[in-house]
Amino acid sequence: EVLADGGYDGxxxxxxxxxxxxKPTIPPPKNAKKATEKHRSDTINYIREKGYxxxxxxxxxxxxxIVENTICRYKSIIGAKLRSRKWDNQ
Structure with a gap:
């Protein structure tokens, strides 16, 4: 299963x-049109019928x-090393 934000909808x-x-778990935009892919079409129909x-x-x-928050916390701990352009500092 893949959980992704709406930027990956398509x-x-x-x-x-x-x-x-x-299995894709991606929210479509509010104005999503009929889809050709089954999971996307099912998601759009489900949200229209029962709500987001x-x-x-x-x-x-x-x-x-939860995953996004965990990654954010991890980056705040080692963030300076992630931003370094020098390999030795990473």
């Missing part, structure tokens, strides 16, 4: 993930926020 992303047998919060809870999309 038929190409869904198509790639489906070809790899990976129902989709969010059903897919446990909050897990993405």
């Amino acid at each position: 038929n190409n992303t869904y198509g790639f993930l489906e070809n790899q047998n990976i 919060h129902a989709w969010y809870n059903k897919n446990k999309y909050g897990r993405r926020e």
Whole structure:
């Protein structure tokens, strides 16, 4: 399963993930149009019928926020090393 933000929403992303047998969990934009990829189409239809919060809870999309917060904390600890352009400082 891949949890991603709406920036990754699109038929190409869904198509790639489906070809790899990976379940995409990506929120479409509010004005999303009919999709050609099954998971994307199912997501759009589900959100239209039951609402975004129902989709969010059903897919446990909050897990993405936990990962993002963990990475943010990690970067704040070692951030200076990540920003260094010198290999020895990294």
